Amino acid sequence: MNIHNQYHWIRFTNLKPVYNPRKLDDSVFSENDFRHSYTFYHHAHDHLYQLCCGSLSILINQNHCNGKIKKLFEKPFIHYSNHCETVVVDYSSPNIAKPFHLGHFRATVTGNFVKNINEAFGNKVIGINYIGDWGTQFDILASGFSKYGDQVELRRNPIEHLYKVYVQVNRDIQSSNKKNLPYGIDHGDQSVNFFKPILNNTTEIQSRDTEFWRYIREVTCEQLQSNYQRMNIQFTSYEYESDYVEKAYALANMLLANGLAYKSSDGLTCMSTANNNDVNFSNQNIILLKSDKSTLYLTRDIAAAISRYEKYHFDRIHYVVEIGQRLHFQQLNYVLLKMGYNWPVLSMVGDDGDDNTDNDQCSQCARNLLHIPFGRIMGMSTRKGEGLFLLDILNNAQQFMLNRMKSSQNTRITQNESVNPPLLCQNEIADHLGVTCLVTTMFAYPRQKPINLQTFLGLPVTSSSTTMKNSHLLKSSAVSELCGLTLQYCHARLCSLESRSISSGLFPFKVNSSDPTSIVFDMDQLIHEFDQFKEWPSTTINEKSFVKLADQLCRFSTVLRTAYSKYEPHYVLQYALQLTSDVNSAWKHLPVLACTTKEDQLIRLFIFLASRNVLASCLRLMGIKPLNAI
Template sequence: MKTYTERYAETLTQKLEPSLSKEAIISLIEVPKHRGHGDLAFPCFQLAKEWKRSPQAIAKTLAVQLNDPLFTSFQAAGPYINAFLNREVVAQETLTEILQKEEDYGAHDFGEGQVIVLDLSSPNIAKPFSMGHLRSTVIGNAIAQLAEKCGFETVRLNYIGDWGTQFGKLIAAYKRWGNEEAVKRAPIAELFKLYTRFHTEAVQLPELEDEGRYWFKELEAGNEEALSLWRWFREESIQAFNAIYSLLGVRFDSLNGEAFYNDKMEPVVTELQEKDLLEESDGARVVRLEASIPPALIKKKDGATLYVTRDLASALYRKQHYHFDYSFYVAGNEQTLHFNQLIQVLKKMGYCWAETMEHIPFGMILKEGKKMSTRQGKVVFLEQVLADIIQQAVQNIREKNPELLDQERVAEQVGVGAVIYHDLKHHRQNDVEFSYDDMLRFEGNTGPYLQYTHARALSILRKSKLSKPVYKEGATVTDQMWELITQLTYFPGHIADAFEWRDPSLLAKSIYKIAQCFNHYYAHTRILVGGDQEQKIALTKATAIVIKEGLRLLGIQAPEEM
């Protein structure tokens, strides 16, 4: 079904072509802030110069010429033409479509036949999964869900940090202070303790850095003791990560980490040499880029490869293996330069598909306004956060609804949903302040508020005993109903916008607005009594369908009871 913005644009196009195309008109149409100004508004400023008339005069002339049965009237208001939708027609069209399509409502097909590879999460082995890694995980997962809703096929990759000098440092720390039994009892916590101790003591013992470099060289050379410790650290870490991913409802198609590309980098270096792109700089090998971008360091003086080298190998492998149409890297703002260099090097190598690679940056999670640091031990562990917030949810449920069945499962859905929504409601490039209190509130713009609104709607449906309500033509559409129906009509467009801008917060705002309007409608309407009861139940069911689907796209479950 066409959006009502498109329908208004088509009506205007009949009068405005060739001065403005339909696409140009769509880009200009606005939603008025005040209900009295109509449902859609078109500004006439761009026509003034060509038509040699004032925008006010153009609006006044055009308003009386427009005609479309979907709209009850077109009114000139200064330089704007305000369009008023036919509430009864829109209500029937929108609610009938939602009730028929259910979870397919809002789907698009513009991505059909195209593949997107998403690189997300990417925690480092032997370190706890921090709140910092949460952002890449839930933002990437939501963008993948949105992409699938828009018709794309997705491939989700977890490019685990399982190689590099930090593992030489960890091996050195384990050799000095490690205890096998302690690591077996609590592997991640103990390894993290060793990692932070290494950096603390290296301040007073500079020779520790040499030990770390030595053990990483041994690891690269295939030293069996180093490899055995590395494999052990990796296996324990992945088991711990998988427990968190299971709780978050996040899946991956590949866990190939950095180590997977160890044997794939040298061919890349050879190709760069053959294409005469490598230059020497103070003993290192670099690829020079545009004047505004520093050279990409491919090999250090000692011959060691770097992140760009590895990511070049991974990009080439992914293109060959997955035949992607787009490749998204969901990584922090601080990695923008790295991905600019990666894409520019691939372009210089002659790979035009590098244009389809995109870095999707995001801000940090702050604690008391400051960046978290695993090296200094100043970090909040996601596993502990989830455990704490689920326990808080259990306590809330026992206080507010002690008769609820399966309290632990619902508390898990609420707690995990609270953590995910607290992240995704913010624009991804903004920093987010970590706050237990903000996450688990049952009012305002929070996950539990949206889940509770969904559960409230289902409770009404159960009491109504109308399993398949039908919205019939001719029902009275009150102001409260119209506010809600209008938001439901925007939902498909918000899905497309959230994907196009790679910004799940646009979808979060949409669901929140729907929940607000439903609760306002509920407060002013006796849904289960009085006239037009089936229509009111149809609106309630449509609202529940859309909120549940919106939450699913964000990676959040919608409990039936709370």
């Protein structure tokens, strides 16, 4: 039977208090008292919930109270606002016909964190993947395919072949100094121009080109789905840039008719930013339509934002996009404000990563932040052919973990054995571990810092020339690469403790009535056991490692609020690593099954259960599946 239920409930409401903390005067505690509030949670349906609205609060005075537990009472963990906000998060958003690389990976996992932590704080979140399937880059690719493409190779290995074509055609552009071509590429007597704007507010593509375009979009999305499944990523909705071409054209003409835009002497449709003191691009023109009346990425983004607002009536919208696109979002913000929308806000107090920023002020701004920037992964230029495909990196990571598991004496899962729900064999577990390590490598650094990731688990991931040029930037180390493995091993060890506690009869359980193969913990019986305590075991609660672990658990709510206010997954990872370190320390000094008294056994098991739940919540916030056994 599966003894590891996905969600663990712990209730404390029936526990009898020794003191009422509201009636305690200052004479009860000295200046060195430790007033800790420990709250234990579980994670269900990708939301954090407080366990039965209860928490264990321990007031410890090591000098005068002999470390005894003085009070167990209810205290809410996250104070949800009365208004549940609707939040749209636009993230990942790759282009068709291009391979998924580490830059896309960082965009995806960072956006997924923003989505997860908003859900944790009770918001309704719509995660959108906005696929780039329109524009000049496709003209370049299609033109290059007519010269370098091979239909047989396209069917056999579409993304890799299209990538090679794209790299080669960009080399042609660079060598011929035609970097500013608005459409296609001339070669011989041919000129390819797929996107032909029509004056009657439509855009058409020749029928043969439509088939090519749709095929590329289809095969790209198939590979994306495979990558997202391995990364544990789910989106609410998929949108395509081509969905907004006609709306963007109509929008530009509406702005022109209302006097918010004008026609330049060279036929461009523009919006002026003259005499504007709120943006850094004052006296610049924002181009909305080209001279041939074709739309731009910005115009389509504006149309998409308005369409989403009309559909979802959101309170906030976030674009999780690389920091180099800051000007684009300044322009997007400016146009939307000019049109009368009041939800886009550009700047946030503390957005530079300053840890000393006032949390309340920062949180107030973060709730309306339009652009959530993240630092660039250096050496990932698809035009130059730099960087490995994410597929290759993940496959290498899987093999690395598989070899490590096979050589480790502590590995409990055989090649065909499955204990993790859903059923996972050794290969699948190795894949999860590889993804875990890559996610934590991204989160090992503050969100806005660039990363120069030269290798990952022994495999080069960037070009050597780029590595040399950016050697002064943040670099990944072997420690940061494997820190995710540390978290998963700790979680699996704590799950094993739960299993052995049930097997020994220490921890009460009952069979799930709805699923006879599943065992759930009988928390009512556990609470009854606690009620029988005449006093709390001083041999446990006076132990330094117990106090340190309990202190770390009480920090969880503060760390979570800070991570939410700044959208900083780095804080959650650092907390999880410290929690794991404290668990490992307590593990040495607080044996559960080997101690002599049941009171000691239960209170020790209790804090390890709490640690497992909090660690699992941290992993899920980062988009990582906690593994019950390795």
